[in-house]
Amino acid sequence: MNERDEQEKLIDAGETTEKLFTRTRSRQYRDWMRVGVYLLIIGIFTLLCWGKHLDRFENLVLDGFLRSESTHRIDPSIVLIKISEQTLREIGSWPWPRRYHAVMARLLSEWGAAAVLFDIDLSTRAEPKDDQDLAQVLRKIPTPVYLPVDLKPQKERKFWIHGMPVVLDKDEGKMHWIRPLPEFVKSAKGVGHRHVAPDPDGVLRRFDPFWSQEGETYPFLSIPVGYDFLKRSVPSSLEWKRFMDDQGKVIIPWTSRWDEGFIYYNYADLVHSFYAVQKGLNPVISPDEIAGKICLVGVTTREGSESNTTPLEIAYPFLGTYAHVLNSVLTHNWIRPAPFWANLLCLIAIGIVAASLFMALRSSLSLLAGLLLGLSWFGFCFLVFLKAHWWFFSVYPLFLILILFIFSAVYVQFTATREKSHLFHLATRDGLTELYVIRHFRLIMNQIVREALVRRESLSIILFDIDDFKKINDTYGHPAGDMVLKKVAAIILSFIRKRRPFREIDFAARYGGEEFIVMLRKANLREAANGVAERIRQKVETTRFEWDGKTIPVRISLGVAMLHGGESVPDPMVHRADAALYKAKQTGKNRVCTERD
Secondary structure (H helix, E strand, O other), rough: OOOOHHHHHHHHHHHHHHHHHHHHHHHHHHHHHHHHHHHHHHHHHHHHOOOOOOOOHHHHHHHHHHOOOOOOOOOOOEEEEEHHHHHHHOOOOHHHHOHHHHHHHHHHHHHOOEEEEEEOOOOOOHHHHHHHHHHHHHHHHHOOOEEEHHHHHHHOOOOEEEEEEEEEOOOOEEEEEEOOHHHHHHHOEEEEEOOOOOOOOOOOEOOEEEEEOEEEEEEEEHHHHHHHOOOOOOOOOOOHHHHHHOOOOOOOOOOOOOOOOOEEEEHHHHHHHHHHHOOOOOOOOOOOOOOOOOOEEEEEEOOOOOOOOOOOOEEEHHHHHHHHHHHHHOOOOEEEEOOOHHHHHHHHHHHHHHHHHHHHHHHHHHHHHHHHHHHHHHHHHHHHHHHHHEEOOOOHHHHHHHHHHHHHHHHHHHHHHHHHHHHHHHHHHHOOOEEEEEEHHHHHHHHHHHHHHHOOOOOEEEEEOOOOOHHHHOOOOOOHHHHHHHHHHHHHHOOOOOOHHHHHHHHEEEEOEEEEEEEEEEEOOHHHHHHHHHHHHHHHHHHHEEEEEEEEEEOEEEEEOOOOOOOEEEEHHHHHHHHHHHHEEEEEEOEEEEEOO
């Protein structure tokens, strides 16, 4: 190996080291950018969680958990007495006279009911004797009776003078309490509110354990009923906070659909059984089935009662809401929502774990890792809900994993495509001049020759080298020679067609050390020689090549040939161009010769 070859190897090694260093820095920069985007996505989901933008999907998952929940037990102490459509047909249309409710209260007390909850509006005056009878029964019976208060909007009160309204109450629409008549409240064991508000999607999932309005605070009606039955005091609002979500509400642990789970009796059947027992007949409902039970009495028809959409059923009578809250009081089977900060920390931690996996693993493995991570978190949330009745957010982390994976897949695909393009460029381009290497150029030339033969298009090539190039290297050094090669290659590229449809572009390659080859499509011999080759020669001759303040004279010799009819391979054309180049060298250099010269 001579000194020149050793110097060229050292120069190539230096350029390769510099390119590797540049690529390493670029890769590190892209990795930091990738980490930054991951953190940005995690931050966006943190803000989404903070703003509750995906809570509707979390509620849908909660509905699914509730429907699949089988560990909630129904306390047998709860009995629902329905005023159903059948009852209304037998007894009469609603509302009934108050003496009917007095009969039911006395009936349940005589049969030994532990407590009675009437979900009946007793806020307006009725027949005086009926009101007096009901108040007297409530006062005399030993069984505690509980009555509801409700929140309703204030109606506008006004009268008209000469066609103009005079408003007496300007608080129209303001919520205010609708309470039972004072004599009923005085005789009852306790009162509680029945105000519930569905979630924005119209599904009733939560209730307020306490509600304050107009300076008065009432517990939800089922709560004092249950705690009195357990002979325990009602917990304060502060004690309820462990079961409250960030809105101050408690999740209703729905356990069963309507007419399933709880013990139900028809109001009419109960009345018939009461009179049957008095007459010594066999009752439909035995008094033993009422003794010691908490009886919830209310209208369950669609026309006469309020019904809500629940996670279990589209239309659920309000009496069932009382029953589910009461059941949770008796069984202490509440659902505890995880604190917001805990959900937030879990979201951030899962995002960091997912991002780390997606950065460390390849696309196929990262997909599997993302699926396992998502399924593991969802399974954890479901098991914790079933076993410990804790509810963690599962949708936010799952969506975060999905978005992180999508970004990771897009990034990996983009990087792989870019890397393939870079490797293809390295494999097909000369590292010094950025022209095609001759190996790849031959593949292109073989294909284009076949296309030109089929389409009967003209095709020409220009083969040339730099005159006295060894003298330039010996006089000015190899770095100067490399500069000359790069500059000549740039001149070549400036004279060929590059930004056109593929069928019209030209190709240039480094043929050897200081030799170059150009392939011109749809160009005959004259166009190639005079239109391109001569112009390249003139441009090189007039261009100033400087190195260390010295001007280097650079000249080139060119040989031009074209594809002949019937030739299906480029070799004869290349040989003719090489012969023309040799002719240019022999006749004085710095000139263009064609295969016809």
